[in-house]
Structure formats: structure tokens, C-alpha cells
Amino acid sequence: xxxxxxxxxxxxxxxxxxxxxxxxxxxxxxxxxxxxxxxxxxxxxxxxxxxxxxxxxxxxxxxxxxxxxxxxxxxxxxxxxxxxxxxx
Amino acid sequence: xxxxxxxxxxxxxxxxxxxxxxxxxxxxxxxxxxxxxxxxxxxxxxxxxxxxxxxxxxxxxxxxxxxxxxxxxxxxxxxxxxxxxxxxxxxxxxxxxxxxxxxxxxxxxxxxxxxxxxxxxxxxxxxxxxxxxxxxxxxxxxxxxxxxxxxxxxxxxxxxxxxxxxxxxxxxxxxxxxxxxxxxxxxxxxxxxxxxxxxxxxxxxxxxxxxxxxxxxxxxxxxxxxxxxxxxxxxxxxxxxxxxxxxxxxxxxxxxxxxxxxxxxxxxxxxxxxxxxxxxxxxxxxxxxxxxxxxxxxxxxxxxxxxxxxxxxxxxxxxxxxxxxxxxxxxxxxxxxxxxxxxxxxxxxxxxxxxxxxxxxxxxxxxxxxxxxxxxxxxxxxxxxxxxxxxxxxxxxxxxxxxxxxxxxxxxxxxxxxxxxxxxxxxxxxxxxxxxxxxxxxxxxxxxxxxxxxxxxxxxxxxxxxxxxxxxxxxxxxxxxxxxxxxxx
Numbered sequence: 032x033x034x035x036x037x038x039x040x041x042x043x044x045x046x047x048x049x050x051x052x053x054x055x056x057x058x059x060x061x062x063x064x065x066x067x068x069x070x071x072x073x074x075x076x077x078x079x080x081x082x083x084x085x086x087x088x089x090x091x092x093x094x095x096x097x098x099x100x101x102x103x104x105x106x107x108x109x110x111x112x113x114x115x116x117x118x119x
Numbered sequence: 120x121x122x123x124x125x126x127x128x129x130x131x132x133x134x135x136x137x138x139x140x141x142x143x144x145x146x147x148x149x150x151x152x153x154x155x156x157x158x159x160x161x162x163x164x165x166x167x168x169x170x171x172x173x174x175x176x177x178x179x180x181x182x183x184x185x186x187x188x189x190x191x192x193x194x195x196x197x198x199x200x201x202x203x204x205x206x207x208x209x210x211x212x213x214x215x216x217x218x219x220x221x222x223x224x225x226x227x228x229x230x231x232x233x234x235x236x237x238x239x240x241x242x243x244x245x246x247x248x249x250x251x252x253x254x255x256x257x258x259x260x261x262x263x264x265x266x267x268x269x270x271x272x273x274x275x276x277x278x279x280x281x282x283x284x285x286x287x288x289x290x291x292x293x294x295x296x297x298x299x300x301x302x303x304x305x306x307x308x309x310x311x312x313x314x315x316x317x318x319x320x321x322x323x324x325x326x327x328x329x330x331x332x333x334x335x336x337x338x339x340x341x342x343x344x345x346x347x348x349x350x351x352x353x354x355x356x357x358x359x360x361x362x363x364x365x366x367x368x369x370x371x372x373x374x375x376x377x378x379x380x381x382x383x384x385x386x387x388x389x390x391x392x393x394x395x396x397x398x399x400x401x402x403x404x405x406x407x408x409x410x411x412x413x414x415x416x417x418x419x420x421x422x423x424x425x426x427x428x429x430x431x432x433x434x435x436x437x438x439x440x441x442x443x444x445x446x447x448x449x450x451x452x453x454x455x456x457x458x459x460x461x462x463x464x465x466x467x468x469x470x471x472x473x474x475x476x477x478x479x480x481x482x483x484x485x486x487x488x489x490x491x492x493x494x495x496x497x498x499x500x501x502x503x504x505x506x507x508x509x510x511x512x513x514x515x516x517x518x519x520x521x522x523x524x525x526x527x528x529x530x531x532x533x534x535x536x537x538x539x540x541x542x543x544x545x546x547x548x549x550x551x552x553x554x555x556x557x558x559x560x561x562x563x564x565x566x567x568x569x570x571x572x573x574x575x576x577x578x579x580x581x582x583x584x585x586x587x588x589x590x591x592x593x594x595x596x597x598x599x600x601x602x603x604x605x606x607x608x
Contacts, residue, residue, distance in 0.1 A: 033482040034438065035445070036475055037463030046472075049536055050479060056537050057427035061492070063500050070498030071505060073329045073359065074553030074577070075316045080358040094222040100452035107447050110458045 192235030215469025225322015242277030272302030285604030297546025304570025315553030319354030377411030395564025438481025
């Protein structure tokens with residue numbers, strides 16, 4: 032559910048077996064001694080890169096919405112978020 | 120002169136001595152693509168209108184300032200379909216982005232355009248750059264110009280195949296675990312992955328943000344260096360872009376390898392290497408020795424767990440990056456009155472099987488119960504892998520190895536995910552450590568191209584070019600033309 036993929040029964044079975052094999056393969060990682068090692072999230076030396084807080088040109092609503100499957104000219108439009116909205 | 124047989128340097132000369140023009144070159148290129156694309160399917164679309172505008176602008180620049188015009192002025196280029204170009208459909212070979220037309224152009228591509236390059240089309244690739252054979256494209260596989268029944272490698276398979284088919288002298292790809300170097304190796308062309316942070320990722324559709332780099336394919340090391348120096352450099356729009364000045368790789372390109380210490384990592388010659396590949400690469404090492412370099416056996420013991428590390432970190436980052444494909448702001452939407460069901464249906468129908476596998480693997484590795492065991496553990500092993508490179512580079516100037524354990528394999532040959540993942544076993548550690556690496560043609564195994572990989576410390580991109588250039592100039596491999604390029608010439 033975290034992946035937000037609506038899989039059918041066949042996919043569940045197929046992916047289940049494949050992912051099990053992959054997880055089995057990558058589990059050899061557990062044998063590596065990392066007791067004194069810190070984790071690495073990125074390779075660069077850069078930290079907290081900021082830009083000046085000044086306004087810059089931006090896309091604007093029309094271009095930002097130009098690829099939207101549904102929009103009203105100013106907003107992206109989506110379906111019901113709460114189940115009770117479905118009836119309304 | 121046809122672009123088929125040419126390098127950027129030769130074409131740049133022909134554009135200045137009047138023997139060719141950007142429009143002529145473009146016409147030849149598009150005709151050539153017409154002839155080869157039915158066999159390779161390297162292009163998802165050509166961009167004639169944009170190319171004609173750019174060719175005319177390049178012609179004006181060349182007329183006004185023939186001497187000071189950049190070397191890329193008027194040169195046809197192809198772009199992997201993960202690179203955003205304003206107004207040109209960009210899909211990352213995924214159904215979920217069908218019809219997506221970016222409202223902006225990415226920095227690396229803009230720099231090529233500013234230098235006068237002529238964009239002829241968008242190339243096929245594995246969906247969201249995930250794959251090693253180009254078979255994961257939602258729009259069909261790519262044929263290798265050396266044997267169209269075989270894969271070109273991946274994920275930048277279309278860019279590699281297009282250069283190998285003689286369509287264009289250069290193309291851009293992206294490399295997350297080997298996606299430039301491995302297809303370059305399998306297609307017999309040069310492919311370069313820059314130091315992480317050297318080329319802006321702004322406008323590159325993200326796969327795994329801490330690993331992705333854009334880089335060039337070309338027919339010579341010098342040409343790859345020309346494209347690289349055009350696209351490299353700091354960009355405030357990418358917070359991982361490094362602000363240090365980029366040294367010109369052409370300045371010391373011809374300095375040779377005499378006196379250089381080259382490391383040969385023993386682990387890179389294990390890993391299921393094909394005997395023909397081993398033979399070609401060992402012969403290449405003797406050539407480098409003959410040029411005055413000394414060879415030193417080195418060990419990178421964590422190579423064995425590199426694959427496992429990569430297949431946690433890359434899917435974890437991909438699962439996060441691909442969360443944006445939800446049917447709301449761009450691309451495919453499969454309608455349903457309830458938002459959550461719209462998400463589920465859109466993503467189920469929009470993504471192909473390999474993307475789904477990685478999204479699931481990534482969300483699993485990042486989920487609270489498994490985060491420490493998988494993601495955090497992988498980040499620690501990544502530190503070990505990077506540290507091993509640092510230690511080895513205290514003793515040697517660069518590393519030399521095969522690029523891929525095998526030459527091009529037949530389509531459909533690797534249907535289980537793990538055997539496909541093995542394709543990148545000697546390229547992906549380079550991404551984990553953020554190093555620059557190149558693949559340069561170094562012979563044939565069973566009639567198919569083999570690549571030599573050269574790796575250097577971070578920000579020593581020029582050294583990679585220098586070693587590769589010395590090797591290339593001492594051999595004839597880079598002059599070999601694929602059967603498809605010969606037939607279409």
C-alpha cells in the first residue's frame with residue numbers, strides 16, 4: 032500500500048516471488064561489519080545549500096497547469112478525498 | 120561530409136571551411152535516422168522543427184564568428200528521453216508520462232543549445248532509466264547496431280545505439296549505476312559519467328538523486344570531452360551541483376600515461392566475466408603498459424556487496440522520486456471518483472514491471488520496521504565502498520577494468536531480475552562513490568564490442584579523459600564501424 036500500486040492477483044504472486052529472491056540476494060549485506068561506520072546519504076561535501084530569499088520568475092499558473100489531466104485554470108482538480116464526499 | 124563517419128572535431132572543421140553547413144548536416148542526419156531507426160528503434164521521436172530553427176541559428180553564428188563559435192555549433196545531438204526540453208514531448212519511456220510536454224529546458228541541455236548544438240530527437244531508454252538492456256521501455260526495445268537481435272545495453276540504449284549506428288556524432292545519456300558506460304561498452308562507442316555534482320541534474324527526470332549524472336556518448340574520447348566541458352559547471356538550480364571551477368579536459372588530453380600508476384582491481388575481473396571480455400581487457404592493459412604506465416594489482420573487497428547496496432539505495436530513492444506520478448499534475452490519469460483509487464489505477468497502469476518492482480523494493484526498504492536493516496545498513500556499506508576507493512587512490516592515479524562482464528546479449532536472454540542487475544556489477548560502485556568513469560572501445564568478443572573502463576578520484580574527470588585518450592590513440596578500435604552504420608552510409 033505504501034507504494035500506491037493497485038496490483039492484481041497475478042502481479043501480486045509474480046512480484047512476491049521475485050522480490051523474495053531479490054531480498055534474499057541483498058541480505059548478504061547483513062554480514063558486513065558496519066559497527067564503526069557512519070551512514071552516507073550523498074557523496075558531495077555540500078551542506079544546506081541556500082539561495083538568497085529573492086523573488087525569481089516562475090512558470091505561472093497557465094504553464095504549470097498545461098500538463099494537468101484536470102484543472103480549472105488556477106488549480107489542479109482531483110476526485111473525492113474522503114469517502115463521504117463520494118455521495119455528494 | 121556525412122555525419123555518419125565523422126567526429127565533432129572533423130564536422131566542426133567542415134562547418135568552418137564551407138564544405139558543409141548546419142542545414143546540410145541536419146538533412147543528412149535525419150535521412151540517416153530514417154534509414155536506421157526501423158532497425159534500431161533508437162528514437163522515440165525526431166524534432167525536425169526545433170532542429171531546423173537551431174541549425175539556422177548556428178549557421179548565423181558560424182557566418183558571423185567562425186573562429187570564436189563553440190565547437191558544438193551546428194553539431195547534431197540526440198537526447199535521452201529523460202532530459203526535459205521545453206515544448207518537446209518527454210516520456211522517460213513510460214506510459215505514465217505519455218504526452219508530457221515540459222514547460223522548461225534542463226540546464227545541461229540548455230548549455231548544449233547555447234553552444235549551438237542541433238537537437239535531432241529524443242532517444243529510447245529503459246523506463247525511468249531503470250534497466251540494463253533497454254527492454255524495459257514501454258515503447259519497445261532497441262536493437263544493437265552490431266546485431267539488431269541483441270540488446271544495446273541500458274538504460275541509455277537509444278543514445279548509445281544512435282551513435283553506434285552513425286546517426287549522430289554525440290548524444291546525452293544519464294548514468295545511475297552504469298547507464299552510460301555499459302551501453303557504450305555494448306555498442307562500441309565512448310561513454311562518460313562525470314563526477315557526481317559536475318553536471319547539473321536540473322531538468323533530468325529523477326531516478327535516484329544521489330547517484331544520477333548526465334553525460335555524453337561520442338565516437339572519440341576527445342569528442343566526449345568537448346560535450347562534457349560544454350555541459351559541466353555549477354548550476355544554482357541543482358543544490359548538489361558543485362561550485363568549484365571545472366578544469367578544461369582538453370588542456371591535458373594529450374599528455375599521455377607515461378609514469379602513471381594504474382590500478383587493476385582484482386574483484387572487477389571476477390563477477391562472471393566472459394573469457395572474451397577478459398582477453399580484450401587484458402590486452403588493453405598491456406597497451407597501457409606499453410605507453411609507459413605501470414600496472415598495480417589492487418583490491419576493492421566490498422565490490423561483492425556493491426550490488427546489494429545499490430539495489431537498496433537506488434530503489435529507495437526511486438520510490439520517493441516516483442511518488443510524484445499520481446495523475447494529478449502531469450501525465451496519465453486513470454479516472455476514478457475516489458482519489459486514492461485514481462492513484463492506484465494510474466500507477467498500476469502507468470508503470471511497467473521493473474519500475475513497480477523497484478518502487479515496492481524501495482518503499483519496503485524505507486518502511487519503519489525495515490529502515491535500519493536495509494536502508495541505513497546500505498548507507499553504511501556505501502561509506503565502506505567509497506572509503507575503499509579513497510584508500511586505493513592514495514596509491515594509484517586511476518583504475519582500469521572491464522566496463523561490463525559480458526558483451527551484448529540476445530534480447531529476452533535475461534528474464535530474471537537478478538541476472539539483469541549483474542550487468543552493472545563493475546559500474547555501479549563508481550556511482551555509489553560519486554567518481555568519474557568512462558568506457559572506451561577496447562576490442563571484440565565473438566564479434567561484439569568490448570569496453571575498457573577508466574575510473575579516477577572525484578573531480579579528476581580530466582585524468583579519465585587523458586588515460587582513455589592515450590589508449591584510444593594507440594589502438595584502432597574506435598575506428599570500427601557497426602554493420603548498420605556501414606550499410607546506411
